[in-house]
Amino acid sequence: MSLYQMQKCLFDYLRAKKHAPRDQKPDVSVEGYDLNDEERKVVETLDVGKLSAMGTHPVIINSLCRSMGYRRADYRPLLAGSAAEPGRTRWRKS
Amino acid sequence: MAEIVMAYSAAHAPMQCADPGSAPPEQGERWFGAMKTVREQAQAADPQAAVMLTGEHFTNFFLDCLPQLAVGLAEKYATPDARWLNMEGTEIKGEPGLAYHITEQLMANRWWPALAYEMEPDHGFLTVYHQLDPSWQLPLVPMVMNCTTPPLMTLRDAYDFGIALGDAIRTYQGLDRVVLVAGGGVSHFVGEPRVGDIDEEFDHWFLEELGKPDLGELLDLPNDELMEAGNGTGEVRAWVAIAAAMRGRKPTVLSYEPIYEWINGMAVVSYAA
Numbered sequence: 001m002s003l004y005q006m007q008k009c010l011f012d013y014l015r016a017k018k019h020a021p022r023d024q025k026p027d028v029s030v031e032g033y034d035l036n037d038e039e040r041k042v043v044e045t046l047d048v049g050k051l052s053a054m055g056t057h058p059v060i061i062n063s064l065c066r067s068m069g070y071r072r073a074d075y076r077p078l079l080a081g082s083a084a085e086p087g088r089t090r091w092r093k094s
Numbered sequence: 095m096a097e098i099v100m101a102y103s104a105a106h107a108p109m110q111c112a113d114p115g116s117a118p119p120e121q122g123e124r125w126f127g128a129m130k131t132v133r134e135q136a137q138a139a140d141p142q143a144a145v146m147l148t149g150e151h152f153t154n155f156f157l158d159c160l161p162q163l164a165v166g167l168a169e170k171y172a173t174p175d176a177r178w179l180n181m182e183g184t185e186i187k188g189e190p191g192l193a194y195h196i197t198e199q200l201m202a203n204r205w206w207p208a209l210a211y212e213m214e215p216d217h218g219f220l221t222v223y224h225q226l227d228p229s230w231q232l233p234l235v236p237m238v239m240n241c242t243t244p245p246l247m248t249l250r251d252a253y254d255f256g257i258a259l260g261d262a263i264r265t266y267q268g269l270d271r272v273v274l275v276a277g278g279g280v281s282h283f284v285g286e287p288r289v290g291d292i293d294e295e296f297d298h299w300f301l302e303e304l305g306k307p308d309l310g311e312l313l314d315l316p317n318d319e320l321m322e323a324g325n326g327t328g329e330v331r332a333w334v335a336i337a338a339a340m341r342g343r344k345p346t347v348l349s350y351e352p353i354y355e356w357i358n359g360m361a362v363v364s365y366a367a
Contacts, residue, residue, distance in 0.1 A: 004157060011156050018174075058285030058325050059152050059242055065285065072290045072357060083287035089322045090311065091299035 002034050003055050009033040009043055010056065014063050049078040096192075096266040099139035101340045101365040102132045103276035103333040104225075106148060107358035108217040111179040111224060121351045121360075128349030128362045129225045135366040136226055141273040143189040143233045144226060145196070145263060147332040148218035148277040149241035154210065161208035162247055163255070165200075166236035167193040168211055175216045181224055186215060189233035191268045196235065199262030205255055207237070218329075222277040232273075239335075241278065241328040249320070250313040252331040256338025263339070276336045278329025280350075280359040286325055292352045296323035297359040300330060301347050304337060304363065326358075333363070340365040 013028040020026050030040045042050045046068065052061050065075045086092075109116055110125065117125065153175070155161060168188045176183050200207055215223065215236050223234060240246060247255070263272050280300060281293040300323075303310035312334060320328060337345065345363045353360050 007157060011152060052286070057152075057157070057243065061285030062289075063152070063285075076287070076289050079285075079287040079289065081287075087318070087322050089296070089319055090315075091295050091323075092293075093295060 002036075002039065005033045005035055006039050006043055006051075006054070007056055007060055009035065010051070010060050010064060014060070014067055017067055048075055049081055052079045053082045096263055096269045096272045098260060098263055098274050098339065099141055099271045100136045101274040101336050102136070102363060103279070103336050104129065104132065104222050104362040105279060105358055105360040106218050106221045106277035107282070107353070107356040107360060108179060108221060109356040109358075110360070111181065111217070111221050116355045117353045118355070121353050124349055125351050125353065125360050131348055132362055132364050132366075133226055135364060136273050139271060139273065141232065141271045142269045143192055143235065144223065144273045144275055145192070145235045145237065145259075146219055146223060146275045146277060147237045147239060147335055148222075149326075149329040149332065150238040151216055151218060153216040153218075154213050154238060157243070160240055160243055162240045163205065164208035164210045164213070164238045165193050165197045166210050166213040166234075167197065168213060171213055171215050171234065171236065173215055173220060175214070176220055179217055179220055179224075181220060183224075183230040186223065186230055187233040189235050189269075192263070192266050192272070193235045195266045195268070196259065196262045199265060200258055203258040203261070205258050213238075218277050222275060226273070226275065239331055241331050242325060244317070246317050246328060247331060248317055249315055249331060249334045252334040253309065253313055253338040256335030257341070259335060260339030274336060274339055276332035278332050279327060280330060280361045281324045282326040282358040283324040284326045284357075288324070290354065290357045291324070292354060292357070292359045293323040293327070294352050294359065296327065297350060297352065297361060301350060301361060301363065304333065305345055305347070309334065309337060336365070343367070
């Protein structure tokens with residue numbers, strides 16, 4: 001598994017999309033990235049839940065969701081599978 | 095020698111510009127009222143340049159090469175992100191002389207920022223800069239900090255860095271009056287399962303500690319505990335740096351609004367004299 005290659009592929013896609021003319025929507029391309037079959041499939045389908053569960057950086061997940069037009073209520077449930085138990089903090093009373 | 099004539103720290107949630115009317119009206123009114131207050135405080139001090147610190151959002155750097163700190167040394171900065179933030183500006187003037195001096199002085203104090211002769215101010219800067227100077231005439235020295243990708247600076251590191259930054263600005267001979275600003279924080283969660291949450295308890299605790307002599311318990315807060323308040327909350331490193339640069343001056347909390355529609359604890363703290 002190459003988490004970095006997966007993230008690099010997504011980053012390059014998001015950057016291409018940002019700089020594309022408004023009437024053009026570039027497709028995500030996995031060519032040239034060292035990905036295994038599972039990673040290739042998850043990236044090509046832009047499966048946000050799986051990308052998150054596989055460790056994709058939250059800043060990339062955030063950008064991806066925004067670029068796909070998701071609102072918070074749309075994508076929060078998709079990420080629920082990678083939720084961690086809250087840890088102890090000195091400020092939390094509840 | 096330059097004087098830091100005004101300093102403040104403010105949340106940079108993009109929705110405040112992209113969709114300002116989405117906040118509950120009373121909260122929005124209090125928030126924008128506080129931002130107007132800091133603008134008036136800054137304008138009264140007649141600054142010649144702004145030095146602004148914010149977190150990196152993979153706009154200028156990525157995992158292929160991610161500095162902990164970077165200084166913008168450009169003559170001007172293009173602002174393509176202004177479009178989705180409902181701003182008309184297309185570029186901001188730089189202040190390369192001050193930026194170079196800051197870099198040199200930080201290095202003299204054993205801080206080693208990356209040099210960025212090209213930088214794109216994203217919402218982290220623009221939301222705050224636009225409200226500081228709606229005319230976009232104030233020259234800017236943009237500085238980014240890594241606030242989201244471990245390993246990260248501790249808050250104590252950020253404090254030490256802020257001391258060096260304040261000292262660097264104050265030894266610059268090319269200008270007389272500089273405003274120092276942090277953009278980011280307070281609590282927010284982005285791209286993760288708790289997206290949309292606001293840790294109000296953290297925000298109240300943080301703002302209280304920030305006002306204490308020596309910043310209370312903040313400088314001993316471990317990074318993993320800070321992360322519990324949200325993966326975007328680490329941008330308070332910039333707030334702690336500003337507090338260090340302005341040490342000896344008590345901050346005033348002008349506003350704290352947990353605006354869930356903007357998925358952000360929205361606070362602004364002023365160090366106006």
